[in-house]
Structure formats: structure tokens, C-alpha cells
Amino acid sequence: MLDQAFEALKTYKWGVDPKAIKAIQDTIVATHGDAAARKDLESKLAAVLATDAPRAAKDSVCRFLKTIGTAHSVEALAKLLHDEELSHMARHALQTNDAPEAVKALVGAMGKAPKKIKIGIISSLGARGTGVPIAPLAKALADKDAEISTAGALALGAIGSEEAVKALAAAKATDANKIAVCDAMFQCAENMLNHGKKSEAKAIYSTVLKIGPTKAAKMAADIGVKACA
Amino acid sequence: MKTTRRKFLSSSGAATAAVGFPSIIPSSALGNADKPAPSNRIVMGGIGIGSMGRGDQGAFLGKNDVQYVAVCDARKGAMNQAKAKTDAKYGNKDCKTYADYRDILSRDDIDAVHIATPDHWHAQMIIDSCRHGKDVFCQKPESLTLGEGSLMVETAKRYGRVVSGGSQRxxxxxxxxxxxxxxxxxxxxxxxxxxxxxxSQPCNLTPENQPDDIDWEMWLGPAPWAPYNSKRCSGSYSTSGNSWRSYIDYSxxxxxxxxxxxxxxxxxxxxxxxxxxxxxxxxxxxxxxxxxxxxxxxxxxxxxxxxxxxxxxxxxxxxxxxxxxxxxxxxxxxxxxxxxxxxxxxxxxxxxxxxxxxxxxxxxxxxxxxxxxxxxxxxxxxxxxxxxxxxxxxxxxxxxxxxx
Structure with a gap:
């Protein structure tokens, strides 16, 4: 069944019944805890990404690798990050891949990525939350393009570390990115509060109030200040 | 320049007076116990105004303390129907239409939105709405994934917003x-x-010709790209393959x-x-x-x-x-x-x-x-x-x- 499913994957176009490749998902579930079987499966899936299999096939492979991907499949996925059609699904697999190599691949792809793809990569780095270098996100935050800057801010907020706070505090908030910058700072402040760091959180809220927040952000800052009392 | 809620409403009134309506101010404008003055009504817009959204729109339009001013949908037909329904209710042509919900959120005069898009949009729209200071009524199921649930809760709390789910049952x-x-x-x-x-199940439906009526990129939004197919985006309540409710990416x-x-x-x-x-x-x-x-x-x-x-x-x-x-x-x-x-x-x-x-x-x-x-x-x-x-x-x- 599994061999047939991999055979079907070679020509798996839009319109083919998903049952044709269901055995792969079934095998993923059945091999939980079997490292050797998983490694073999991961290798076979990663190999499909290097072929001329249809988009729907590679899309499905990325979905499978989301569950079982390790450092072993990062290289194959990383090659798709600049592919306009497959970048999102490659991120789908890499975003939750615990291997440090996945972070390196995402960061490495940021530099030369077209704008829209870069925003996606920034978003995935933020969604990881931990183990992500701050410098590339701070650079994105400082980008002249408002959408890239906004993405950088939100990613830093999702990470919420002290280093992220420093990057956000150093940023120049503009009308175009202000909502994101304020929200990111709130997320950092909440992270501080959750760790009992009330004075640090209060300082963040004070910083937000100084940058001329929107009405909504002003209200949020006021709520935050009260939570620090 | 962005208009404030009060300015928006008063400028609408000014426009009405300019085209020759009597200078006597109607009681509806002043308000009374049953129908508050426009400046004291909750100003609302609707996002995702098809099947469930249509019902929600009707419920909010029927409230004397709501002033309904805007609609947004990826489908032009549904959006225009919703505008016509609103305009008929108020006897004017004031309801604005938007293809992108962010344009509704950027309006300072709007206090609250109701959302009835497919589920893959809910978290994005609720969180963006809160960041823009809007209160939200969102159809169920409010979340598509476990992870986005806590983000919605945190954002609503952060901005002090009233965010209600929509299961009447x-x-x-x-x-x-x-x-x-x-x-x-x-x-x-x-x-x-x-x-x-x-x-829900994986979806791999055959590509179909995309009708002019739908903005497919906006319909898909944060979900994985896929070719248009009428069953993929049908708002039918079926969960056996004939609607978006059947498929993992949306429900x-x-x-x-x-x-x-x-x-x-x-x-x-x-x-x-x-x-x-x-x-x-x-x-x-x-x-x-x-x-x-x-x-x-x-x-x-x-x-x-x-x-x-x-x-x-x-x-x-x-x-x-x-x-x-x-x-x-x-x-x-x-x-x-x-x-x-x-x-x-x-x-x-x-x-x-x-x-x-x-x-x-x-x-x-x-x-x-x-x-x-x-x-x-x-x-x-x-x-x-x-x-x-x-x-x-x-x-x-x-x-x-x-x-x-």
C-alpha cells in the first residue's frame, strides 16, 4: 500500500482522490516511536520534493513532513522557500520542525527572498517563539517597507524576549507600522508580567505611551499599566 | 483624513440636509427611549456576509441601537445584496462595500464588527479587529486550530474588547x-x-473556472493556495465534501x-x-x-x-x-x-x-x-x-x- 501511495504521489495532481496517498498518512501514524521507519519515510518524502512531481504532490509532502520532519528533510524543504508556489507549504513543514537547522534555513532564505515570501518567512520565525535569532527580525523591523517592518514587529512580539523588547524600543514607529509595533511591545510586556517582571513590563507600557499610540493601543497600555500595579 | 464616528454621522446628516430635506429635525435623529439618536448607536459593519453572515446582519440591522454602515465579502454578489438590504432598511444609499476587511477596520467611526467568514479567517480577523479597537461578534466555530485560540483570547483581553462567539444553540x-x-x-x-x-478531510478537488464574482485570493486568505472549485468554497452546511466545512484547510x-x-x-x-x-x-x-x-x-x-x-x-x-x-x-x-x-x-x-x-x-x-x-x-x-x-x-x- 505504501509503495503504491508513493507511486501515486508522482502524478498526484489537483483532482486526484486523496485516498490514493492516504497510506502515507496511515504509515506516519503507525510508525510513531519507530525512528528507523520514520527516517526511511522522511527520506522518501524529501526525495519527492526534488522531482518534477506536481504541485499538489509536493504540497501534500510538506503536510506529511510537518508531522515527522527532522533535520534530515530541512535541506529539501529549504530549496522551496523561494518558490512562489511552494514557499508557504515549505514553511508549513519548517515552522514546527524542532531542528535548529530549520531556523537556519528560514533565516538564510530571508535575505534574497522577494517581499511577500520574506514576510511569510518572518511570520514563521515569529511563530516558532523560541530559538530564533533576533537580529534578522530587528533588521526586518527597520526595513523601509512598511509591510516588512510590520511583519518584523509582530514576529518580535510573538517571541517576546528582553532582546526583542530592545529591538522594538529602538525602532522608529511610523503611522504605517505603529499598530504592529505597539502590539508587539504589549506582547513583550505580557511576557514580562507572566514572569513576574512588573517593573520591566511597566517600562514597556510607558514606552508605548510615549510613541503616540492609536486610541486602541492607548487603552491597551492603560490596561497594561493597571496590571503592573 | 480619518473621520470620527460622530463626525461621520454628522457629515451624513449634513449631506442629507443639503439636498433639500426639511430643516425640522426628525425624532429619529434626536432619538428616544426606543430608538437612540444615531450618535448613541453602536456603529457596525459586517465581514463575510453570505449564509450565516446574512442572518447575523439581519439580527443587527433589526436593532434600534445599532447603526449598520458597511459590508465586506470576497463575493461581490453577496456583498451587493447585503448593501441593498442595509440601504432598504435605512432608506438611503449610505452602506459602504469593501472587498478587504482591513478597510472596515481602519474606519474610526465603526465600533464593532460581526464576522461570519469560513473558519480559517476567524483568528486573523478577530485579532486584527481587536488591534483596531473594534468589538467583535464572530460566528462559531471561533477557532480553526488550538494555537490560535489562546492568541485570540490574549488579544481581546489586551485591548479590553468585547468579543463574543456566535453559537446561539x-x-x-x-x-x-x-x-x-x-x-x-x-x-x-x-x-x-x-x-x-x-x-474534516484533505481537499484535492479538480480546478474549475473561477467566476468573476469571487476574489479567490481573499477567499483563501491565510489558507494554503488551491485552485478554485465551487465545492471548496460553498457555504453549504454539508460536511461530506460539498462545502468548505468538509475540508481541513478551512474547517x-x-x-x-x-x-x-x-x-x-x-x-x-x-x-x-x-x-x-x-x-x-x-x-x-x-x-x-x-x-x-x-x-x-x-x-x-x-x-x-x-x-x-x-x-x-x-x-x-x-x-x-x-x-x-x-x-x-x-x-x-x-x-x-x-x-x-x-x-x-x-x-x-x-x-x-x-x-x-x-x-x-x-x-x-x-x-x-x-x-x-x-x-x-x-x-x-x-x-x-x-x-x-x-x-x-x-x-x-x-x-x-x-x-x-
Whole structure:
């Protein structure tokens, strides 16, 4: 069944019944805890990404690798990050891949990525939350393009570390990115509060109030200040 | 320049006067006990205005204390119908239409929005709405994934917004069960069973010609790209392949669609609305798999337990003191509850915290079924205990450029 499913994957176009490749998902579930079987499966899936299999096939492979991907499949996925059609699904697999190599691949792809793809990569780095270098996100935050800057801010907020706070505090908030910058700072402040760091959180809220927040952000800052009392 | 709510409304009035209406100010403009003056009404817009959105729009349009001013939909036909309905109600042409919901959120004069898009948009829109200072009424199921639930709750709290889920059935469909649970006549409660399904499935439908009516990129939004197919985006209530409700990228299937009602009703009846389960036990009986979700207070919600009826309450014959059953604020159902809470800033009946806690039940059960194993869930950390693969299924990457 599994061999047939991999055979079907070679020509798996839009319109083919998903049952044709269901055995792969079934095998993923059945091999939980079997490292050797998983490694073999991961290798076979990663190999499909290097072929001329249809988009729907590679899309499905990325979905499978989301569950079982390790450092072993990062290289194959990383090659798709600049592919306009497959970048999102490659991120789908890499975003939750615990291997440090996945972070390196995402960061490495940021530099030369077209704008829209870069925003996606920034978003995935933020969604990881931990183990992500701050410098590339701070650079994105400082980008002249408002959408890239906004993405950088939100990613830093999702990470919420002290280093992220420093990057956000150093940023120049503009009308175009202000909502994101304020929200990111709130997320950092909440992270501080959750760790009992009330004075640090209060300082963040004070910083937000100084940058001329929107009405909504002003209200949020006021709520935050009260939570620090 | 952005207009303030008061300026927007007064400028509309000025325009009316300029085209020759009498200078006598009508009582409707001044307001009275039944119909507040426009400046004291809640100004609303609707996002996702097709099937369920149409019903929600009707409910809000029917309220004297709501001024409905804008509609947004990826489908032009639905959007124009909604505008026509609004304009007919007010006898003018003032309702604005938007292809992009962010244009509604950027309007300073709008206080609140109602959202009835497919589920894959809910988190994005609720969070963006809160960041723009809007209160939100969002159709159920409020979340598509476990991970986005806590982000919605945190953002609503951060901005002090009133965010209500939209399951009217939670209070209305299970009244007898709820009453007996809450008034103590059932004694000590141990469990409640919900029968619902199916789970959503992968979608690989054949590409079809895309009609001019739909903005396909906006319909897909943060979901993975896929070619247009009418079944992929149909708003039909079917969960067997003929609608977006059938497919993983947009819905949890019947498990979360009807499940939002049933699990919402169950968590309400046994009063675990402020909790999430901490154990998800996958079991089998008579060849049928089922899930038991256990709470720290000893309550258990079972899903599809063989031989057990819908909303069956397991109980001991131990006396228990009754308590008053919560009800809607206001007097016009769940939409009236929301509007009342927008004014009072109280928690609505299906407060987003409660909605997300109840949605956690089908999301957790789904992950257990998909991985074919029992799970432990740390609700404080919002992660599974020692299960990396299950953790990976909490979230999905958003298609660029969408980000929350």
C-alpha cells in the first residue's frame, strides 16, 4: 500500500482522490516511536520534493513532513522557500520542525527572498517563539517597507524576549507600522508580567505611551499599566 | 483624513440636509427611549456576509441601537445584496462595500464588527479587529486550530474588547439539560457525552473556472493556495465534501462546526467553561473509537461514546446545591447579548474565553483521533505533555502575507 501511495504521489495532481496517498498518512501514524521507519519515510518524502512531481504532490509532502520532519528533510524543504508556489507549504513543514537547522534555513532564505515570501518567512520565525535569532527580525523591523517592518514587529512580539523588547524600543514607529509595533511591545510586556517582571513590563507600557499610540493601543497600555500595579 | 464616528454621522446628516430635506429635525435623529439618536448607536459593519453572515446582519440591522454602515465579502454578489438590504432598511444609499476587511477596520467611526467568514479567517480577523479597537461578534466555530485560540483570547483581553462567539444553540438547544445540571436536581455530575462528526478531510478537488464574482485570493486568505472549485468554497452546511466545512484547510468538519454548538452546550451544562481538559483518552468499544476528555475537577466529556446518547449526563445520586443559570444580557438573543455588553463592557454569554475553552475540546479530540493515541494537555502552557508531534498540530503556517 505504501509503495503504491508513493507511486501515486508522482502524478498526484489537483483532482486526484486523496485516498490514493492516504497510506502515507496511515504509515506516519503507525510508525510513531519507530525512528528507523520514520527516517526511511522522511527520506522518501524529501526525495519527492526534488522531482518534477506536481504541485499538489509536493504540497501534500510538506503536510506529511510537518508531522515527522527532522533535520534530515530541512535541506529539501529549504530549496522551496523561494518558490512562489511552494514557499508557504515549505514553511508549513519548517515552522514546527524542532531542528535548529530549520531556523537556519528560514533565516538564510530571508535575505534574497522577494517581499511577500520574506514576510511569510518572518511570520514563521515569529511563530516558532523560541530559538530564533533576533537580529534578522530587528533588521526586518527597520526595513523601509512598511509591510516588512510590520511583519518584523509582530514576529518580535510573538517571541517576546528582553532582546526583542530592545529591538522594538529602538525602532522608529511610523503611522504605517505603529499598530504592529505597539502590539508587539504589549506582547513583550505580557511576557514580562507572566514572569513576574512588573517593573520591566511597566517600562514597556510607558514606552508605548510615549510613541503616540492609536486610541486602541492607548487603552491597551492603560490596561497594561493597571496590571503592573 | 480619518473621520470620527460622530463626525461621520454628522457629515451624513449634513449631506442629507443639503439636498433639500426639511430643516425640522426628525425624532429619529434626536432619538428616544426606543430608538437612540444615531450618535448613541453602536456603529457596525459586517465581514463575510453570505449564509450565516446574512442572518447575523439581519439580527443587527433589526436593532434600534445599532447603526449598520458597511459590508465586506470576497463575493461581490453577496456583498451587493447585503448593501441593498442595509440601504432598504435605512432608506438611503449610505452602506459602504469593501472587498478587504482591513478597510472596515481602519474606519474610526465603526465600533464593532460581526464576522461570519469560513473558519480559517476567524483568528486573523478577530485579532486584527481587536488591534483596531473594534468589538467583535464572530460566528462559531471561533477557532480553526488550538494555537490560535489562546492568541485570540490574549488579544481581546489586551485591548479590553468585547468579543463574543456566535453559537446561539449553546443556551437555547439544551435548556432542559442545562437547567437540571445547574439547579442541582441532577446531583453530582461526572460526565456528559457529545455525539458529533465527521472530522474534516484533505481537499484535492479538480480546478474549475473561477467566476468573476469571487476574489479567490481573499477567499483563501491565510489558507494554503488551491485552485478554485465551487465545492471548496460553498457555504453549504454539508460536511461530506460539498462545502468548505468538509475540508481541513478551512474547517474542523462537523466535529467543530456542529461541535461548537454541542461541545459549547456540554461545557456550559457541566460548567467547565473556564477550563480546558488536561487528558485526552483515546479508547475503543465494540470496534468503535471514542475519546474521553478529562478535566482537573473530575468532570469528563466523552465524544461518540458507543451506546451513550447525545448530551447524556453521567451523575451520582449525591445532593448538590443549585445555582442560577446564566442568561443573555438584553432581550434579543445572542446578538442582543453582544450589543448590551458592548455598552456595559460586561462579558458576553459566549465570551471569547468560554468559546475558546469549549472549542479546545473538539480540537484536542481531533488531534488524538488523527494521531491515534491518548494525549496530555497542559492548558496553562498551551502545549501537549511530552508529545512533539501533537504539539506540531496546534498551529499552521499562514500563507503570506497573513500574520497574527
Amino acid at each position: 449553546v443556551l437555547q438547544d439544551y435548556k432542559g439539560t442545562v437547567l437540571r445540571c445547574w439547579n442541582g436536581s441532577y446531583g453530582k455530575i461526572n460526565s456528559i457525552n457529545v455525539n458529533v462528526g465527521p472530522m 474542523g468538519g462537523g466535529m467543530t462546526d456542529w461541535g461548537a454548538h454541542h461541545f459549547g452546550g456540554a461545557t456550559f451544562a457541566v460548567d467547565v467553561r473556564e477550563l480546558q481538559p488536561n487528558k485526552v483518552i483515546l479508547d475503543e468499544k465494540d470496534g468503535k473509537k471514542f475519546v474521553s476528555l478529562k478535566y482537573s475537577n473530575g468532570i469528563e466529556i466523552t465524544h461518540n461514546k458507543p451506546g451513550v446518547g447525545q448530551m447524556h449526563v453521567g451523575r451520582d445520586n449525591v445532593q448538590r446545591e443549585g445555582k442560577e443559570v446564566p442568561k443573555y444580557a438584553g432581550n434579543s438573543g445572542i446578538s442582543g447579548d453582544f450589543i448590551d455588553c458592548v455598552k456595559t463592557r460586561n462579558k458576553p454569554f459566549r465570551h471569547i474565553d468560554y468559546a475558546i475553552n469549549s472549542m479546545a475540546v473538539p480540537h484536542l479530540a481531533t488531534i488524538a483521533y488523527r494521531l491515534n493515541r491518548s494525549l496530555e494537555w497542559d492548558s496553562a502552557k498551551q502545549q501537549f505533555v511530552n508529545d512533539v508531534e501533537a504539539d506540531r498540530l496546534r498551529n499552521r503556517a499562514r500563507r503570506e502575507p497573513w500574520q497574527i
